[in-house]
Amino acid sequence: MAHPSGASVRHENCSPQRHDGRPLHAAALKFFWGPMDCGKSTMALQMNYNHARQGRRGLVLTRIDRSLGPRVTTRIGLAHDAIEVTDDLDLVALVRGRWAEGIRVDYLICDEACFYTVEHVEQMAELVDAYDVDVFAFGLATDFRSCLFPAAQRLFELADEVARIQVEVLCWCGREGLLNARVADGRVVREGQRVVIGDTVDTADVRYQVLCRRHHRAGDLGPAV
Numbered sequence: 001m002a003h004p005s006g007a008s009v010r011h012e013n014c015s016p017q018r019h020d021g022r023p024l025h026a027a028a029l030k031f032f033w034g035p036m037d038c039g040k041s042t043m044a045l046q047m048n049y050n051h052a053r054q055g056r057r058g059l060v061l062t063r064i065d066r067s068l069g070p071r072v073t074t075r076i077g078l079a080h081d082a083i084e085v086t087d088d089l090d091l092v093a094l095v096r097g098r099w100a101e102g103i104r105v106d107y108l109i110c111d112e113a114c115f116y117t118v119e120h121v122e123q124m125a126e127l128v129d130a131y132d133v134d135v136f137a138f139g140l141a142t143d144f145r146s147c148l149f150p151a152a153q154r155l156f157e158l159a160d161e162v163a164r165i166q167v168e169v170l171c172w173c174g175r176e177g178l179l180n181a182r183v184a185d186g187r188v189v190r191e192g193q194r195v196v197i198g199d200t201v202d203t204a205d206v207r208y209q210v211l212c213r214r215h216h217r218a219g220d221l222g223p224a225v
Contacts, residue, residue, distance in 0.1 A: 039074075047136050063112045110139075
């Protein structure tokens with residue numbers, strides 16, 4: 001299917017270009033990762049803003065956002081409506097469907113990508129390679145047990161670019177926080193469902209706390225607990 005975002009314009013002595021001035025076949029799959037509180041969703045919305053400001057058109061997607069709705073929300077108060085990613089959602093079919101309606105799609109913003117399925121990641125790669133659509137994925141790398149999420153692992157394997165979010169999150173001891181501990185009844189939880197919705201606020205029934213490796217392994221939440 002021919003699609004609006006792939007329409008090329010050939011200038012004399014220049015490589016073919018897309019309608020937005022970017023070279024054809026220059027799309028990329030990029031994965032931005034980090035622990036909780038490092039600003040992944042904030043960066044996702046900033047990325048969407050920057051691209052949209054230059055006339056590009058994209059879709060914002062999320063899965064299991066803290067709002068429990070089809071929105072990307074951040075702890076600093078930013079929010080944006082989004083498409084909820086379900087197990088049976090085909091990202092390629094989603095984009096092709098928009099093109100069939102005459103709607104341009106130049107890129108996808110995929111927040112909470114760690115909660116997507118591995119098949120979704122394969123579809124991201126297909127969109128980049130076969131349809132020249134940029135995909136920017138944002139998410140955690142590891143779960144509360146410090147094990148890689150399957151989708152995150154596949155993103156590490158397939159992404160053209162992998163970047164750790166540079167906003168530093170500290171463990172209570174002052175070391176750099178790397179791992180997300182799940183906390184219930186004042187104790188670090190080692191077993192349970194891989195995905196349980198919680199927040200980093202102390203009042204949550206189930207909360208998460210970013211710890212350095214030493215204190216995550218020891219289950220040490222610090223002197224304040």
